[in-house]
Amino acid sequence: MEYVGTALAEMTMPQISPLAGEPIERADAERLAGVLKALADPARLRLLSLIQSAPEGEACVCDLTAPLGLSQPTVSHHLRILTEAGLLEREKRGVWAYYRLVPTAIATIADLLTPPRKRATKKAR
Amino acid sequence: MEYVGTALAEMTMPQISPLAGEPIERADAERLAGVLKALADPARLRLLSLIQSAPEGEACVCDLTAPLGLSQPTVSHHLRILTEAGLLEREKRGVWAYYRLVPTAIATIADLLTPPRKRATKKAR
DNA sequence: CAGCAGCATCGACCCGCCTGCATATCAGCA
C-alpha cells in the first residue's frame, strides 16, 4: 500500500520504452505490466467506462455500486487500484468521493503499446 | 484448455465496443480484460518485445529462454498464452517453433482503449 | 450532541496464475 503515487507518471515522464524498437528493459516491462494489470479486469474496465460516460464525466461510489453488481467495499477497492495506477483522480466533496478519468492517461498507455507509427518518429523534423 | 482460438479475433471482427462512448457491456469488458490480462505480465511483455526486435521478426523458444532468465517450460507457457490471446502466431519448422507477432494485434488493442481520436471517425472520407 | 449516510480499511476466504521439475511428444539423424 503506502504506494499511493501514480504509476503512470513514472512511465510518462522518464519516457518508458514503448513495446517497440529494441528489447524492453526488465524494469520498464514491470512498470508497464503494472499499469496494464490495473486495466486487465472486467470490473475496472466497466468502472472506467461508467465514469467516463457519466453526466459530468465524474461519478461517486454510490452511483457505481448498482451498475456493477458488486459490494461497496469491492468497488472502492477497484477505484483505489485505478487511482494508484494513475488512471483516475479522486475529489472529495462533502460526504461523496467523486472520481474522474485522468485526461490522457489511457491514451498514454495506448501510445506505449503501439510502435512508432506516426507519433514518435516526428521528433527531429 | 481446448480454447485455442484467438480472443482478439472475437474483438476485432464483431467490433467490441471500445473503452469510450456509452458504458461498456459486461461481456465486452470480460473479453477486453482477457486480452489485457495476457499483456499484463512482465515476462510476456519482454517476450513480445524480444520477438518483435529479432532478426526476422521471429524467434524460437531456445532463443528466448536465456534473455528472460526463465525455464523453457515457463517460456513455452507464456508463449502459449500470448498465442491464445491472438497476439502471437506459431509456425513449426522442423524441430523449432518460430513465433512472430500478429501484425495489427497490439495496435487493435490500443485502438480499443483510445476514444474516437482520429481513426474511427474518418470512415466516410 | 446524537444519529445517520457515504467511503475507506481490515480480515478472511478462495480461486487463479506464475514458476519449476518431471515427463511426454515429435522431428531429424546415425
Added chain:
DNA sequence: TGCTGATATGCAGGCGGGTCGATGCTGCTG
C-alpha cells in the same frame, strides 16, 4: 530402429488478487 535435441504438457507449490462482511472514519443534519 534407436538416440538426441527442441517443445509441449502435467503436476504441485506458493503467492497475489478479487470478493464480501464487519468495522472505523468523517461530514451532514436534526
